[in-house]
Amino acid sequence: MLRFIARRLLLMVPVLFGLSVLLFAWVRALPGDPARALLGERASDAGVARVNEVYGFDRPVLEQYGVYVGALLRGDLGTSIQTGRPVTTSFLEYFPATLELALAALLFAVVLGVPLGYLAARHRGGLVDSVVVSGSLLGVVTPVFFLAILLKLVFASWLGWLPSGLRQDPRLDATHVTNFYVLDGMLTGEWDAAWDALVHLVLPGIALGTIPLAIIVRITRASVAEVLDEDHVRTARAKGLAAGTISRRHVLRNALLPVMTTIGLQAGLLLSGAVLTETVFSFNGIGSYLFGAITDRDYPVLQGFILFIALIYCLINLLVDVLHGVVDPRVRVS
Amino acid sequence: MRSTSIRRTGAGVAAVLLVGSVLAGCVESERDGKENTFVFAASAAPKTLDPFYASDGETFRVTRQIYEGLVGTEPGTVEPAPLLAESWTQSDDGLSYTFDLEDGVTFHDGTPFDAEAVCANFERWSATPEVNQTDDKAYYYGKLFRGFATGATAESAIYAGCSADDELTATITLDAPFAGFIAAMSLPAFAMQSPTALEEYQDDESASVLTTPYGTEHPTGTGPFEFASWNQGSGEVRLTPYDDYWGEAAKVDEVVVVEIDTARGRAEALRNGEIDGFDLVGPADVESLADEGFSIENRPAFNILYLAFNQAQAPFDDIRVRQAIAHAIDKEAVISASMPDGTEPADQFVPELVDGYAADVPTYEHDPELARQLLEEAGVAGTTITFNYPTNISRPYMPQPDDTFNIVRSQLEAVGLTVEPVAAEWTDYLEQVQNTPDHGIHLLGWTGDYDDPDNFLGVFFGQQSLEWGFDDPELFAEVAAPRQLTTTDEQRPLYEQVNRDVMEFLPGIPLASPVPSLAFAENVEGYEASPVQDEVWNMVEITD
Numbered sequence: 001m002l003r004f005i006a007r008r009l010l011l012m013v014p015v016l017f018g019l020s021v022l023l024f025a026w027v028r029a030l031p032g033d034p035a036r037a038l039l040g041e042r043a044s045d046a047g048v049a050r051v052n053e054v055y056g057f058d059r060p061v062l063e064q065y066g067v068y069v070g071a072l073l074r075g076d077l078g079t080s081i082q083t084g085r086p087v088t089t090s091f092l093e094y095f096p097a098t099l100e101l102a103l104a105a106l107l108f109a110v111v112l113g114v115p116l117g118y119l120a121a122r123h124r125g126g127l128v129d130s131v132v133v134s135g136s137l138l139g140v141v142t143p144v145f146f147l148a149i150l151l152k153l154v155f156a157s158w159l160g161w162l163p164s165g166l167r168q169d170p171r172l173d174a175t176h177v178t179n180f181y182v183l184d185g186m187l188t189g190e191w192d193a194a195w196d197a198l199v200h201l202v203l204p205g206i207a208l209g210t211i212p213l214a215i216i217v218r219i220t221r222a223s224v225a226e227v228l229d230e231d232h233v234r235t236a237r238a239k240g241l242a243a244g245t246i247s248r249r250h251v252l253r254n255a256l257l258p259v260m261t262t263i264g265l266q267a268g269l270l271l272s273g274a275v276l277t278e279t280v281f282s283f284n285g286i287g288s289y290l291f292g293a294i295t296d297r298d299y300p301v302l303q304g305f306i307l308f309i310a311l312i313y314c315l316i317n318l319l320v321d322v323l324h325g326v327v328d329p330r331v332r333v334s
Numbered sequence: 335m336r337s338t339s340i341r342r343t344g345a346g347v348a349a350v351l352l353v354g355s356v357l358a359g360c361v362e363s364e365r366d367g368k369e370n371t372f373v374f375a376a377s378a379a380p381k382t383l384d385p386f387y388a389s390d391g392e393t394f395r396v397t398r399q400i401y402e403g404l405v406g407t408e409p410g411t412v413e414p415a416p417l418l419a420e421s422w423t424q425s426d427d428g429l430s431y432t433f434d435l436e437d438g439v440t441f442h443d444g445t446p447f448d449a450e451a452v453c454a455n456f457e458r459w460s461a462t463p464e465v466n467q468t469d470d471k472a473y474y475y476g477k478l479f480r481g482f483a484t485g486a487t488a489e490s491a492i493y494a495g496c497s498a499d500d501e502l503t504a505t506i507t508l509d510a511p512f513a514g515f516i517a518a519m520s521l522p523a524f525a526m527q528s529p530t531a532l533e534e535y536q537d538d539e540s541a542s543v544l545t546t547p548y549g550t551e552h553p554t555g556t557g558p559f560e561f562a563s564w565n566q567g568s569g570e571v572r573l574t575p576y577d578d579y580w581g582e583a584a585k586v587d588e589v590v591v592v593e594i595d596t597a598r599g600r601a602e603a604l605r606n607g608e609i610d611g612f613d614l615v616g617p618a619d620v621e622s623l624a625d626e627g628f629s630i631e632n633r634p635a636f637n638i639l640y641l642a643f644n645q646a647q648a649p650f651d652d653i654r655v656r657q658a659i660a661h662a663i664d665k666e667a668v669i670s671a672s673m674p675d676g677t678e679p680a681d682q683f684v685p686e687l688v689d690g691y692a693a694d695v696p697t698y699e700h701d702p703e704l705a706r707q708l709l710e711e712a713g714v715a716g717t718t719i720t721f722n723y724p725t726n727i728s729r730p731y732m733p734q735p736d737d738t739f740n741i742v743r744s745q746l747e748a749v750g751l752t753v754e755p756v757a758a759e760w761t762d763y764l765e766q767v768q769n770t771p772d773h774g775i776h777l778l779g780w781t782g783d784y785d786d787p788d789n790f791l792g793v794f795f796g797q798q799s800l801e802w803g804f805d806d807p808e809l810f811a812e813v814a815a816p817r818q819l820t821t822t823d824e825q826r827p828l829y830e831q832v833n834r835d836v837m838e839f840l841p842g843i844p845l846a847s848p849v850p851s852l853a854f855a856e857n858v859e860g861y862e863a864s865p866v867q868d869e870v871w872n873m874v875e876i877t878d
Binding site for chain 2: 036039040041047059083084090093094106156164233264279295296
C-alpha cells in the first residue's frame, strides 16, 4: 500500500510540471496587459513601461519562464502583481473558507444523496423513485449561479431567515485562529460564533452541493439497483439473512464503490465550482479571489492557485483509490 | 444487530461531543463585547495600510480613519481647509510654504506630532527607493512632485527640502512652482505617519513594501481611529477609537470594514441588517433602497464621463463629423437611461466644482437635423463607425456602461450613422482604447483626486496619446502653461481658456458627472459625503 501511494505521489510530479508549463502559456495568451490592469485609467505610457521593467514583464517569455520554474523548484509560487503578497500565503489565507464551503456542500450532498439514491433503488418504478429521479434531473440541469441567486432571493431577501452573504456576522468580533470559522468558534469556546458561521454556510453549501447531490443520487440509485439484482444478494436472502444485514453488508458495501469514486471526483470539482457560489454570496475564498485575478491578469496568482487546485484534485483522487482498497479487498491486491 | 448499531451511533455522538468540549476553550477568546459597532461594506479590501504607497479609493477609505494630513477639505466640498496645520503662508517667490502646526497632537504610538515629524515624512517620500517609484505604488508623489531624489525622474523632481523652524513650524521648499500644492496636501497619500513606527516596522527598500509589518499590522497616524486588526483572508479591517485624539472623539466603539465586491451583494447585506452602510450603490438600487426607508447620501459629483473620438481614424479627424455627433447626442436622455438621479450633464472636461471651470464654453445643443446636415456636408452620411465600450464593469463615473452605450448608439443611429459595437472586458478594453490605434469612439472617464484642473485636463490632453489619436503641440503647451504659475488665482483664467479651446476643438463629448451614492441603515447618523471621499467616521453615530 505504501509503495502504491509513493508511486502515485511521484507520478504527480510530471503531471503538475506539465500543467505548470500549460498554465504559464495560457495566462499569457489572455488578452490584456497586467501593467494596465494594475494602473487602471490613470496608466500613462511611461508608467506602464516602468511597471513592466520593474516587474520583468518586458523580458523575453522564455527568460520569464526560466525565472518562474526556478522559483517553482524552490517552492516559491511568486508574488501577486496586484496585492504584493506571496501567492502561497494568499492561498493559505483564502483556502480555509473554500474548504469549509466545499465540505459543507459535500456533507449536504452525501448525507442526503446516498439514502435518497438507495431508497429510489429499493422502490424502483414507485412514486419515491420517480420523485427522486426527476428531482435529481432538475438538480443536474440547474446552473449553480441561478440556484445561488434564487436561494438568496427567497431565504435571505424575502424570508430573511438566513444571511445573504459573508462568512460570519462582523458584529460578533469572533476570534480567528485557523480561519475555519466553525472550528475557530469551537476552539475558542465562542459557540455563538461557531453557530453563526454554520448558519452562513447553509445557503452557499446547498447551492454548491446541489449538482453533486443530484449526481450522487443517480449513481447510488443505479449502483444499488445493479447490486440488488446480483446472485449473492439472492443467496443472502435465500439464507434467510435479516433485511438490514443484507442492505448493509451485501448491498451498500458493494454499491458504494462507484459512489465513492463519484464523491472523490465531485470533491475536486467543488473546489473549482466554488468560484460562482463564492461570488454570489460574497464568500471570500479562493474562488472569488481567483475570479478577481482573472480580471486583473494577475499571472502569478492564476498560475499558483490553479496549480494548488490541481494538486488537491490529484490528492483527493489518490485518497479515493486508497479508500477503494479499504472497502473492496479485490482492489488491494493490485 | 440493531442494538449494536444504535450503540455505535451513540458512541459516535458522544465522541463528537467530547471532542467539541475538549476543543472549547483551547484558545483564548479575544472578544470584549463592543456595543456600538459601525459596519461598513467596501467593494474591495485595502491594498496596504501605508497610504503613501496607495492610489485606490478602498485603501484610502480605511487610511483616512487612521491618518490625517496637513491639509483637509471643507466638509462636503473640495476646498482646502486646515487639519494638522492650523494655517499656512506662501513665500513671495511662491516656492516655499510655511505651516503652523496644531499643538498637542500625538500619533497612536505616543510619538508627538511636530515639525520634525513633518520633515521626516517629506524626506521619506522624496527618498523613495527606485524599486518602489512605480505608478502602482508611489503614484501621487511621483506625479505631483514630478519625481524622486534618485532614479530616472530625479532631474524633474521639484521637492527642494523641509526645515523645522521651531517645534510647531515647518517650511517646505520647492524648486518649481506648484500652485496646487496646498490642495494636493489634502490627498490621503500625503498623510502624516509616525516616524517612530515607520522606523520600527516599515522597510521602504522592500520590493514587497505593501505587505511589510507596518503596512499590514502597525499603521500609525494621528486620526480618530487606531488600527485593531486586518484579516487578510476575509478582508475585514477593524478599527477602534484613539483615546488621545486631538479632535472630536469618535462616537462609535468600533468600526468594521468588510469586503463585499458586488453592488447587489452590498445592498442585500444592508437590507438584511448585516451591515450599517455601504458605498457605490448600484444606480438601480438607489430608488428602491430609499423607498424601503434607508438613507441615501449623494456625493457631489467630482468626475467626468466622456465619449472620445479617435482622430487617428477617419472620419473623426473631420471637425464637422465630431460636431455632428455632438449634436446627435441628447445628454439628458443618456442620463435618465443609464445614470442615477441627480446626475447633471457635463459641458466640458472638468466638473463644475473644479477651480478653472469655465461658465462660457462652446456648447452643442441636441439637434438631430443639424447633425444630419453636418454629416452630409462632411460626405459621410450613413457611414459605419466603430463604437468601443466596456462590459462587466462599473466605475463611479460610468455606473452602467452597457446602458450608456445602448442609448448613445440609438441616438447615433437616429441621425443615420451605422454603429458597429465592439464590447470588451475592462482590462482588454483599457488596453485597446489606450494602447492601440484600433478603436473608433469609446466611453471612458475620470474621478478627480483633489481640486486641480490639471488633474483632469493634464490627464486627458497633456500629451499625444493613442486614446485621442491627435497631435496638437499647441494644445499640449496650453494645458501645461498654467503649471508654471505659483497661485491658483493666476492659473484660473488660463484654465478657463483651455476649457473653452478644448470644447471648440472637440476631441470628445463630455457626457455627464454621475452622482455616486452611499446607503445607510435608518439609525446611522452623522455621515457627511465628500466629493473627494474625504469622509472621516468620528462623527458617525448609531442611534437606537
